[in-house]
Amino acid sequence: MEILMKFWCLDLVALRGFVFSILILNFVFSCQILFLQPLVAALDGQPSDAAALFERASQSIKVKKYSEALDDLIAAIETDPGLSEAYWHQASILRRFCRYEESEKSYKKFLEMKPRNSAAEKELAQLFQAQSALDSAKSLFDSGNFTKALEFIDKVILVFSPACSEAKLLKVRLLLTAKDYSSAISETGHVLKEDEDNLEALLLRGRAYYYLADHDVAIRHYQKGLRLDPEHGELKKAYFGLKNLLKKTKSAEDNASKGKLRLAVEEYKTALALDPDHTAYNVHLHLGLCKVLVKLGRGKEAVTSCSGALEIDEELLEALVQRGEAKLLVEDWEGAVADLKSAAEKSPQDMNIREALMRAERSLKLSQRKDYYKILGISKTASVSEIKRAYKKLALQWHPDKNVDNRAEAEAKFQEIAAAYEILGDEEKRTKYDSGEDIDEGMGMGGGGFNPFGGEGQQYTFHFEGGFPGGGFGGFHF
Ligand SMILES: *[C@@H]1O[C@H](CO)[C@@H](O)[C@H](O)[C@H]1NC(C)=O
C-alpha cells in the first residue's frame, strides 16, 4: 500500500530511473546464478583436480572414512590415470573390504608404475594370504569344522581385512553354531552400522535374538529384511518358521487352558518338533507338555517331558515339582521324594511343594512296609474269619518243624506270616495299617523287629482259640 502511494508521487523521470536500477539489479543477480553456481558446487562437491581429490582421500583415510576415501581415489585416477599413489591407496582400502580381486589389480597397476616397491609387494603378498584364509574358512565352515574355521576367519578380520563384511558375517554364523548369541548380536551390529540394509546381517541378528527367545525383536529384523527383499529365501524361512512356532504354542496353551488336554498334547508335540535346537524356548514347551500329561495321568511320558525341560534348565523349579508329581503317577516313590525334596530346598516357603513332598514321603513309607494282605494271600476286603483261616493254613504250611529241609526259609516265612496276622488279626491295628499310619516303628516297617522265635532250635508252641486244625503242635502263642 505504501509503495503504491509512492508510485503516484514520483514524476516520470524518477520512474524511469527506478525501472533502470531494477534492471541492473536483475542483471547482477542473474550473473551470480550463472557464474557463482559452479564455484559453489566445486567447494562442497567434487574438487576437479586429481591432487585435491587425492589429498581429500588421504584425510578421509586418517579419520577411517574408507568408503569416502575410495570414491575420491577412483575419481582422482579418472582425472589423472598416472597418479600412482592413488592406486596403492585404493589397493589397501579394497583389501580392507576383502575386495581381493580388485585390490590385486590396483596393487599390480601401482607396481607397474613403481616396480619393486617392497612395501607394496609385501602388502600384495598379504593379500594372497588373506584371500586364501577366507577361502579356507569358508570351506571349513561348509565341512562343519567350526573351530578351525574360526581361526581362519579371525586371521582375516583381525589381521588383513578388518572391514570385510563377508568374513564378519561368516564369523557370526560360527558364533551362532557356538551358541554365543550376544557376540553374534554385537558383530551384526557393527556390520549394520556400516550398511543398515545388509540382508544377511539382518537375518543373522534376527536369528541370534530368536535363539535368545527374544521373538519380538527377531521378527522386527526379519520383517525389515523382507521389506527390502520379499523373496529372500532364508529370511522367509526364518520369519514364517517363527510365526508358525508361535501359532502352535498359542494353540497348545489355549487348548490346555480350556481343558482340551489331548489336543494340547498334540499341539505341544508339534511345536517341539519344529526346532529342536531352540532350547531357550523349548524348555517352556517341555514344561507345558509335562503339566498337561500329569493332568492326564500319563506319568511315564510326563517324566520324559519334565526331564527334557530340566536337561535344558536344571534350576527350573516348576519342572522339578511336576516331575515329582509325574513320578508319583508311575509309583517311583523314591524319585518323587528326591525331586520334591530338592524343589522344597529351592523354595522352602512354598506350601504346595511341601504338601506334595509329604504325600510323596508317605507313599514311599507305605511302599516300603510289607504288604500283609499279600503275605497272607488275601484281599484288602477280607473278613476276620478269612484272615484267620488264611493265617492258620499258612502257619501250618511254613511251620519250621514241618520244613526240616528248608528250615531257614521256613523260619523267615513263618515270621512274616505271624507278623501279618499280628496286625491284620487285630481290628484296631488293621485300621491303622489300612490308613497308612505308623503302627509301631519296628512292626510297621517290614516286621524286622518282630520275632516269634526265642532262638535257634526252640520248641514252637501254638495256641489257637478254638483248637488247632489237625492238632499235633501243642500251644501257639504270641
Ligand atoms: C579341522 O581342520 C583341521 C585342519 O584342517 C584338522 O587338523 C582338524 O582335524 C579338523 N577337525 C575336525 C573336527 O574335523
Ligand SMILES: *[C@@H]1O[C@H](CO)[C@@H](O)[C@H](O)[C@H]1NC(C)=O
Ligand atoms: C486346539 O488345537 C487344534 C488343533 O489340534 C486347533 O485347531 C484349535 O484351534 C485349538 N484350540 C484352541 C482353543 O486354541
